[in-house]
Amino acid sequence: MQNLNTKLDLKPKNLSAGKSFDSKQNVLPAEKKLDSRPKVLPIKKIVKETENIWTFVFDYSEFNHLGERSKPGQFVMLWIPGVDEKPFSIAYDDGREFWLTIAKVGHATEQLFKLKAGDLVGVRGPFGTWYEFESGEHLALLAGGYGAAPMYNVARAALEVGCTVEFIVGARSKNLLLYEGRVKELAKKYNGRKGGTRGGAVGGGRGGVGGGLGGGAIFYHAATDDGSAGYKGYNTEVLAKILNGKLGGGVVGGAGGKIDRVFACGPEIMMKKAAEMAVKKRKKCQVSLERYMKCGFGVCGQCCMDDSGICVCKNGPVYDGAAALKLREFGRYHRDGVGRRVVR
Amino acid sequence: MVKTKVKFCGVEFKNPTVLASGVLGVTAASLRRVVENGAGGVTTKSIWLNPHEGHRNPTMFGTEHYFMNAVGLPDGGIEKAKEVFAEYDALEKAAGGSGSRAAGSRGRVAPLIASIVSGKAYEFAKIATEAAKLRPDIIEINISCPNVEDEFGTPFACSATSAAAVVKAVKDALKDEKFKIPVIVKLSPNVPSIASIASACAEAGVDGFCAINTVGPGMAIDLKLKRPILTNRVGGVSGPAIKPVAVKCVNDIYRITRLPVIGTGGVMTGEDAIEMMMAGATLVGVGTMVYYRGVEGFGLIVDEMKEWCEKNGVKDLNEIVGCVK
Numbered sequence: 129m130q131n132l133n134t135k136l137d138l139k140p141k142n143l144s145a146g147k148s149f150d151s152k153q154n155v156l157p158a159e160k161k162l163d164s165r166p167k168v169l170p171i172k173k174i175v176k177e178t179e180n181i182w183t184f185v186f187d188y189s190e191f192n193h194l195g196e197r198s199k200p201g202q203f204v205m206l207w208i209p210g211v212d213e214k215p216f217s218i219a220y221d222d223g224r225e226f227w228l229t230i231a232k233v234g235h236a237t238e239q240l241f242k243l244k245a246g247d248l249v250g251v252r253g254p255f256g257t258w259y260e261f262e263s264g265e266h267l268a269l270l271a272g273g274y275g276a277a278p279m280y281n282v283a284r285a286a287l288e289v290g291c292t293v294e295f296i297v298g299a300r301s302k303n304l305l306l307y308e309g310r311v312k313e314l315a316k317k318y319n320g321r322k323g324g325t326r327g328g329a330v331g332g333g334r335g336g337v338g339g340g341l342g343g344g345a346i347f348y349h350a351a352t353d354d355g356s357a358g359y360k361g362y363n364t365e366v367l368a369k370i371l372n373g374k375l376g377g378g379v380v381g382g383a384g385g386k387i388d389r390v391f392a393c394g395p396e397i398m399m400k401k402a403a404e405m406a407v408k409k410r411k412k413c414q415v416s417l418e419r420y421m422k423c424g425f426g427v428c429g430q431c432c433m434d435d436s437g438i439c440v441c442k443n444g445p446v447y448d449g450a451a452a453l454k455l456r457e458f459g460r461y462h463r464d465g466v467g468r469r470v471v472r
Numbered sequence: 473m474v475k476t477k478v479k480f481c482g483v484e485f486k487n488p489t490v491l492a493s494g495v496l497g498v499t500a501a502s503l504r505r506v507v508e509n510g511a512g513g514v515t516t517k518s519i520w521l522n523p524h525e526g527h528r529n530p531t532m533f534g535t536e537h538y539f540m541n542a543v544g545l546p547d548g549g550i551e552k553a554k555e556v557f558a559e560y561d562a563l564e565k566a567a568g569g570s571g572s573r574a575a576g577s578r579g580r581v582a583p584l585i586a587s588i589v590s591g592k593a594y595e596f597a598k599i600a601t602e603a604a605k606l607r608p609d610i611i612e613i614n615i616s617c618p619n620v621e622d623e624f625g626t627p628f629a630c631s632a633t634s635a636a637a638v639v640k641a642v643k644d645a646l647k648d649e650k651f652k653i654p655v656i657v658k659l660s661p662n663v664p665s666i667a668s669i670a671s672a673c674a675e676a677g678v679d680g681f682c683a684i685n686t687v688g689p690g691m692a693i694d695l696k697l698k699r700p701i702l703t704n705r706v707g708g709v710s711g712p713a714i715k716p717v718a719v720k721c722v723n724d725i726y727r728i729t730r731l732p733v734i735g736t737g738g739v740m741t742g743e744d745a746i747e748m749m750m751a752g753a754t755l756v757g758v759g760t761m762v763y764y765r766g767v768e769g770f771g772l773i774v775d776e777m778k779e780w781c782e783k784n785g786v787k788d789l790n791e792i793v794g795c796v797k
Contacts, residue, residue: 162534162536163534163535163536164535165701166530166701168697205529205530207529209699212528213530213703214529248696250530250694252530422526422529422531423531425534426762427760429498429517432501432505433501435501436501436505442766464548465526465546466523466524466525467547468523469555
């Protein structure tokens with residue numbers, strides 16, 4: 129398997145999990161990772177996506193001791209000094225800046241939202257596994273709610289190696305569709321380039337995927353519960369149509385043609401459905417697991433999932449979809465801060 | 473073929489490596505995964521009678537030489553522990569499990585040690601009684617965790633009389649159990665004389681020891697924030713740097729009591745484990761190693777122990793227990 133954009137160092141190793149939850153490929157060399165003290169740096173900029181969802185921007189030049197650019201799907205532990213430290217997916221990372229898109233949902237994030245540019249926070253990581261793909265592939269990215277941000281990171285990285293991306297995002301209503309503007313900017317930048325697919329929102333026909341000819345392309349598909357934008361219904365329904373190659377019924381555009389991989393990030397029920405669909409269609413699939421975390425690096429055992437005991441922070445969060453379906457607790461329950469089972 | 477089987481208080485382990493309490497010990501699935509990666513036995517995260525919250529993050533970090541934690545002993549209480557034990561046995565059964573059966577106990581292929589903790593001396597008897605119903609292979613009394621000092625004062629393990637009182641309370645509570653479960657106590661190195669603490673516990677009837685718990689507690693300050701990194705401000709130190717302290721403590725305890733010890737502290741490799749056994753440990757507790765080598769490290773350590781034995785003419789690991797001059 130060869131993903132050869134060396135600029136990005138996105139060489140996929142054997143796909144994470146699935147075969148063995150102890151796959152060594154996701155354990156980075158010990159020497160590099162041994163210092164897990166937080167790196168304290170200022171917030172560079174805050175972009176308010178909505179009133180309760182903000183993007184915190186950080187500058188890599190403050191971050192020189194890590195020297196390791198994250199890969200799409202990874203997370204960091206963010207320390208809000210004097211308050212708490214929580215895991216957050218990386219929404220964007222170009223080696224110069226990285227972003228965390230965060231929703232204000234509890235005590236820790238409430239305090240975070242009182243901070244401003246210039247205030248100091250701590251970052252540990254990047255931790256965890258990442259989405260793996262090859263250059264020129266046709267990817268279906270399924271994003272639910274907050275999952276749009278890390279999926280944007282995947283899309284951006286995939287486009288750089290000539291992939292064609294169906295960006296399928298779902299939300300309750302139009303105003304909760306995150307990152308729409310940024311995805312459309314990617315479309316402007318990439319679609320219709322020489323060698324790429326016949327671009328634009330109405331999309332090419334079958335077999336129109338650029339695939340390795342130098343271009344990538346991205347197609348934005350929105351799904352809202354209330355129909356205020358895009359398709360009225362669930363984003364999984366849109367995914368189904370795209371996988372079947374049967375557009376219409378409110379689903380338009382896209383590159384057409386065979387999907388190579390399905391990536392999902394969002395509510396677990398959504399990811400479970402996506403994985404089931406992918407398995408049925410024999411498509412490679414990766415999902416992003418999420419569990420209550422404490423240490424973030426595979427020691428405390430707080431985020432381990434039944435029945436295989438994998439740590440979400442070390443063997444995930446990005447995990448093979450078929451393997452996730454075999455985890456007894458996937459889509460069924462999770463655990464609270466003292467390890468008790470909580471049924472969804 | 474080097475013989476790696478050891479018996480500890482009558483409980484048989486296929487090899488002397490034991491997962492230390494506090495690492496990967498929250499769920500049965502996680503404990504089983506450690507076993508599948510080569511550990512001879514596993515210890516649960518410390519069990520409270522009732523659910524107990526831990527500290528807010530940051531609670532853990534590591535550097536090349538040491539690791540620090542102030543997790544604060546979060547636990548779901550005895551009710552949650554019941555599930556852990558039931559699931560552990562179900563998973564072990566499902567895994568087929570061949571090999572020797574521990575004599576006189578539940579017959580687990582990989583013994584399951586219940587670590588119990590309490591803030592009050594008199595409550596230890598209660599938690600011990602409840603824990604015994606879970607049918608652990610061994611009960612490990614945690615009186616040495618430094619991360620609850622502010623709430624309860626100095627850990628019991630820092631006073632010979634307090635430690636002995638807790639041991640006696642637990643042994644008394646369990647004396648009518650027809651199912652004899654060995655009781656060991658986990659000691660703290662943060663005392664002027666661990667030998668005197670151990671001696672008092674031995675007199676109180678303890679069956680063995682686990683030594684050591686973390687060193688310190690220590691503190692780590694972030695220079696930019698001028699703030700301790702750990703939310704609890706202080707935390708227990710573990711990892712490579714503490715091995716010499718652990719080896720010495722194990723040796724002190726072994727020489728004065730001659731009781732079996734789970735030697736714990738800074739063990740990263742097979743040679744570290746051999747060293748611990750030479751000091752007097754029958755079993756070797758391994759925890760922080762997971763940060764440095766991953767859960768796969770258990771199997772690697774066992775392989776490394778065998779390799780050392782083959783190179784040095786040792787046919788049976790039991791030969792080296794306490795052999796230091």
